[in-house]
Amino acid sequence: TLLKPLKKGEHHGQKGFFAWFNQMFNRNAERYEKGVAKILHRSLRWIVIYVLLLGGMVFLFLRLPTSFLPLEDRGMFTTSVQLPSGSTQQQTLKVVEQIEKYYFTHEKDNIMSVFATVGSGPGGNGQNVARMFIRLKDWSERDSKTGTSFAIIERATKAFNKIKEARVIASSPPAISGLGSSAGFDMELQDHAGAGHDALMAARNQLLALAAENPELTRVRHNGLDDSPQLQIDIDQRKAQALGVDIDDINDTLQTAWGSSYVNDFMDRGRVKKVYVQAAAPYRMLPDDINLWYVRNKDGGMVPFSAFATSRWETGSPRLERYNGYSAVEIVGEAAPGVSTGTAMDIMESLVKQLPNGFGLEWTAMSYQERLSGAQAPALYAISLLVVFLCLAALY
Numbered sequence: 001t002l003l004k005p006l007k008k009g010e011h012h013g014q015k016g017f018f019a020w021f022n023q024m025f026n027r028n029a030e031r032y033e034k035g036v037a038k039i040l041h042r043s044l045r046w047i048v049i050y051v052l053l054l055g056g057m058v059f060l061f062l063r064l065p066t067s068f069l070p071l072e073d074r075g076m077f078t079t080s081v082q083l084p085s086g087s088t089q090q091q092t093l094k095v096v097e098q099i100e101k102y103y104f105t106h107e108k109d110n111i112m113s114v115f116a117t118v119g120s121g122p123g124g125n126g127q128n129v130a131r132m133f134i135r136l137k138d139w140s141e142r143d144s145k146t147g148t149s150f151a152i153i154e155r156a157t158k159a160f161n162k163i164k165e166a167r168v169i170a171s172s173p174p175a176i177s178g179l180g181s182s183a184g185f186d187m188e189l190q191d192h193a194g195a196g197h198d199a200l201m202a203a204r205n206q207l208l209a210l211a212a213e214n215p216e217l218t219r220v221r222h223n224g225l226d227d228s229p230q231l232q233i234d235i236d237q238r239k240a241q242a243l244g245v246d247i248d249d250i251n252d253t254l255q256t257a258w259g260s261s262y263v264n265d266f267m268d269r270g271r272v273k274k275v276y277v278q279a280a281a282p283y284r285m286l287p288d289d290i291n292l293w294y295v296r297n298k299d300g301g302m303v304p305f306s307a308f309a310t311s312r313w314e315t316g317s318p319r320l321e322r323y324n325g326y327s328a329v330e331i332v333g334e335a336a337p338g339v340s341t342g343t344a345m346d347i348m349e350s351l352v353k354q355l356p357n358g359f360g361l362e363w364t365a366m367s368y369q370e371r372l373s374g375a376q377a378p379a380l381y382a383i384s385l386l387v388v389f390l391c392l393a394a395l396y
Helices: 016-041 043-062 089-106 149-160 197-213 237-242 247-259 287-292 341-352 365-395
Strands: 076-082 111-121 124-136 167-171 185-191 217-222 228-235 261-268 271-277 294-296 302-304 309-316 326-335 359-363
Touching (some): 089 124, 185 341, 197 217, 247 294, 287 309, 341 359
Antiparallel strands (some): 294 302
16 A cells, blocks of 8 residues: 555544534444435335435426526617608608617716628618717726616617607627627528518517517517619510610619619729719609600610600518528517517417418527527536546546
């Protein structure tokens, strides 16, 4: 042995702390031995108790609310703004200025800066959308209760509900940057039966109405652009061919006049700048302005658009989405305070089942990762128990 042998009659810990420790250890060891003996004499009773405890643990584990990653105060959050379809940029700017005024007036002790982008939002681009990035002061300069990003968002939500001309949503960023545009759940409502755009929009509206009635959900919304008026130009190809006008020339003229066409690059003070050609604003403002434009035919003559084209108004989506091969719309939302994201996702799945047949959902972004990690949890627990057992066996 490597241990120093004791002399005859010598014992460790005869005085002081070691004597007390040995005494308590021996006393507890005797109690443990007596307890084990009693259990062995009544083994059936204790096996039943053990099975009940194990069953209770499994029961509570299966009903334990799940979540992926906890939200943290990251010193910033976002505010999305969306006005009704057809709203102008000037109307959007007025709402943005109103929101900025609120932050710098009511949250001046917590807000450092506000950066806004008009014309671009998490759900698409358009004159009626905007997105604002609110940067907060350092944590040491804010109150630990009323100055957190979550408290600021709650107060802002109540204030923005009074803005009737726009939908304004303040939300925390996702726990993992790049997985989604905001905190909470993210899903795609899919048209599995091919019912069409109108049926998908009706299902979306029904789902949002059901979610609004549930107190365990909050800020549930369509992350996209609503249907808007569109000018549809119908080309009579027979008339165009009879007039010697090529379809490609018609498309090029429309693209250049009403959109823009890239020409070339040029150098300006050491920088490469692009040249685009587009019609002047007074000649592309009204639907009838299309009749002011001409297309050159094969003989070199100029043919007006009115000779082979007509226009009409219709309503359509400015952003058509597909997810895994199905027409879809993105729905995002958050769980109410005190409710886990796993519970909120279960509620959304139950609400989708109330929709007409042919509609389903798929989780995306962080919600997909949460569902994926939840399915792997039993296997991970089993592997953990196996590793613990093997480590204990090796130590023994």
